[in-house]
Amino acid sequence: MPSLTEGLDSLLRQKPINEDDRRAAALFALDAIANALAGRNTEAGRILAAHAGAEPRDSAGKAFVMGAMTHILEVDDLHRASVVHPGCVVVPAALALGARLDVRGHAFLDAVLWGFEAACRIGSAVGPAHYRIWHNTATCGPFGAAAAAGRLLGLGSGAMVDAFGNAGSQAAGLWQFIETGAMTKHLHAGHAASAGVTAADLAARGFSGPPAILEGARGFFRATCPDAQPDAVLAEPDAPWALRRTSIKPWPCCRHTHPAIDAALELAPKLEGRTIERVEVETYGAALDVCDRPEPQSPYEAKFSLQHTVAAALADGKVDFDSFEAPAREAHAPLRPRIGITLGDNYAAAYPAAWGSAVTVSLEGGERLAAARTHAKGDPEAPLDQDEMIAKARMLMQKAKIGPALANRLIVGLLAFAEDGPLPDLSPFFGLA
Structure with a gap:
């Protein structure tokens, strides 16, 4: 019987992507990148930038820094059913690896769609008790980053399952930071992005991973999920992409x-x-x-x-x-x-x-x-339209102290991903060599 990660790999490969999906993914990528740019202009962001500038970074290291910065201001996206913030993990992973591979917009956006799907499907299966101790973005995010990176690397089915297995073995992130308001939550997003890129990069070189990492006797669900719902991982394969069912935050708080x-x-x-x-x-x-x-x-x-x-x-x-x-x-x-x-x-x-x-x-x-x-503004039932998404990105870029002219060029360039525009290397914006 196929493992859950084998089933997830198959589901991703069979799920069609249309132009509306890519346009939605471009707006979510814009939101995540604007969050990361604004996040750098904070105390935690400056510490991360100093850390990043201390030595050259590989793709996983760049994903770590951008992922952590994306999750600082608490105004990044959220998928309700999984309680996962997928954008702060998946978009940095796809950006870091996509820049290295010199991909164009469609390849990048398709990877983002895969990453959101994997993280949110696994997040929907962990059960409510997991969230009381574990931060779902930190624990489920590595699977999403691995899916995005694996798509960009062109991993075959066996290698993708290896990547999922080793991403899951790195799942971690506890809520204890909330007691003091420590900066740890940003670390969660960065580690998840980095772990997924590392797992996929290793899988591309033949590094094996456990196929039953989710449901195995010593796997993720057994270790961290007292009321796991494993069937949710593969449920409703023909539903819209998880990215299309993800909420955008209009306000910078939980x-x-x-x-x-x-x-x-x-x-x-x-x-x-x-x-x-x-x-x-x-x-x-x-x-x-x-x-x-x-x-x-x-x-x-x-x-x-x-x-x-x-x-x-x-x-x-x-x-x-x-x-x-x-x-x-x-x-x-x-x-x-x-x-x-x-x-x-x-x-x-x-x-x-x-x-x-x-x-x-x-x-x-x-x-x-x-x-x-019943729903909050920014939910799929009460979505922000494109103009509101762009206005939010401008607000974040203003927070980042990016001037209007450069902000406009960034917004136009990022939205051009949907037309298969080029993927720029944004590393210099984050102090990355």
Whole structure:
């Protein structure tokens, strides 16, 4: 009987790619690259750039640096069913290897589609308990990077299975960093991208890997997934590509806060000059586990605080990069203790297929205002259009201190991937030799 990774390899090879798929992939690549460029202009990004510049980097090393930078600002994409951020792993892996191989746009975008598919299918199979300890992007990402790199390298079926086996053996990434807001989460994305490139590069040279890495007695599911759902890896092979079912973040914070932000922004215009007595946020269990943080002490902790993000949305009518800095944290400190976070049964039951929340504001005098979201803005059910995606990329490039003229050239060039345009070497933007 074929292993799950053998089945996944077969599924990828049989799944057709059309021009709409490539156009969507070009927008997701633009989003990931813009995130990486902006991520460099942060404390963590500057540390990574210094590390990168210390010595020349091979393809895996370049993928590591770009992957880590892509995941710094918490505004990269997210696939809900798998709770994986595929772009920060897959796009850097494909960029690093694609530049080395001198590929053009279609080859690059097809590799991105394969990478999203592999990471998200395996992420959809790990089960909810995995996410309580393990960071799915870190553990499932290496499979996606290996799939993207394997596609670019033209690996045959046996070699691709070897690549998956050795990518899976490098799966790692724990949530303990959340306790202090450490920079470790960026490391997760970088390692996943690097591990997949290394696994595929070795497989191209005949380095073998375990075919039953997922379902084996000493494999990934047995080790890290108490309630794994192995059938999800190969389920619905004719469904749209996972990339087409991936969400784009409009706000630079944890995706679990977004449906509540969206609902709070609806209420904000009605609150001007009025006194808020109490706010109730209903959400699902994973959002409570990760984002119940009433007193964030750093920008990173604020990005993972439902109390802070909802307070910012209600008080300011917007959420942007400045919403998490010290002045904003101080300004919203009086409101945060009045925001209660509770489990909503309907949202818990719908998760992870739908990430929803409701916000109810109780005003002085007894009036109550409420708004709810079944899905957040940027989900496939409420997608950002191309103009909104480009506007977001411009915002990120402004954060990166890239001037308008260069930003425009980058955006035009990246979107030209869909027309099989050339793949530029972006390494110099990240301090890579």
